[in-house]
Amino acid sequence: MARHTAILLARDPGTVLAYTVMAMVLLTVLRPVYERLGTFGGPPIDQEAPGTAVMFTLLALDVAGQSLLSERTWHTWDRLRAGSVGPLTVLAGKAIPLTALFALQQAALFAFADAVYGFDLAAGSWRLALVVAAWSVCVTGLGLAVGAWVRSQGQLSAAADIGALAVTCLSGSLVPLPILPHWVAQVAPWTPGYWALRGFQAAVEGDAATFGRTLAVLIGISALAFMVAAAGVRPRRSPARERSR
Template identity: 40%
Template sequence: MPLPAETLTRTTTLVRHNLLLVRREPGPILSRMILPLVFLTLLRPLYTAAQGPAAGTEQAVVGTVVTFSLLALSISGSAILTERLARTWDRLRASAAHPAELFTGKAVPAFLALLTQQALILGFAGAFLGLRPQHYGLLAAVLLSWSVTLLGLGTLLGVLARSAGELSAAYDIGGMLLSSLGGALVPLSVLPHWVNVVAPISPGYWAAHGLRASLAGDTAATVTTCAILLAAGVVCALAAALRLRGRGSRLVAL
């Protein structure tokens, strides 16, 4: 087993390296930061006209956070897939680096990007749209838990996908589907009954539920939601690790 000091040094190096890669190509990250603000600004009047100023603003903010954070699965998924396509992941695994160090090196920049995106949306809503959370601590807990879920799910997609096109389809279609089923864009109360039945299988449902609970200051509902989101993230991360261990990270021949 590597010594703790050696592990910390290698992990820190990998994190810095991956942050540098993000800085060199900031376009994808910037688009995930700017587009949600445009979407929220343009769509909020529709929600407020239908639901009233307070409820409409909350629906618009929750829908924007959940939808665009799911679309941002590309941040963590692409980080893994790019290494696999370049065959560098296998070389890194064959070196002295431990698999946990490799995952951490990829996870930290993606986790920071996901948190920044969500904080930017909520900060914008608070500064310009009048959003006033009842409990900022509960809101932060939901954002952290949801980011863990997104990180685990994005990592799993990056491990399973065989090409950039396949990954793109997964997070575009999957992101919109999970967001819609979760009641983020449209309240579940106005959707067909079958959507309400299947909604809890979507991580987007729990993210939206947790955001609404934290904005209202509901501690019990927030804690329950955070536990579910964290469990989902851990399950996805373990599935990704087992996939790499059991079958390797090499692409299946098309």
């Protein structure tokens, strides 16, 4: 399953590649804006680069959802759910290459920010890599959860795009929370993007307490998302079989 999914992703990398390039363009265009807004406790790039990474990883969430929705389009969904493997095995096979893809997307953006705008990758070291991994797993789980329950491309696009935009705005990833309405700061901790953003910043700034807390929250959200996805791919008994019971 993992090999099959990796081959499909490699054959059609356009969406994630486009989002990566778009992230670099937005990072460049918004650079003067963040410089004028001020530091908010650190260099502006420490807010801009992680926020842009969170935003465009979320926008690529539909790639994960599509990996499950395609099974219905290709009429292989029932066979997949009726197989001998469990739902968690199916999801693991889908999740491994997707997680690697999202991690590469973030790595490319952070490398660009480091080379061009001075984002301190060296300061983040292994902590930044851990947050990248945790956030990649989280986005993969969220995408698979959506893909397991929607029934059409239109539903997937609506859920993924609206959800990604809402989380991006409410988490403070696009615009820093200090300049947003007060109520947004109250809502922000309920979004996964908020914790990813704080995790990236804590990794670079060396804030061990915040770093550990954000990792725990992201792992918890990931576990919940995969449980929702597993419920969506679990085989269901046919009505005739239920009556026989």
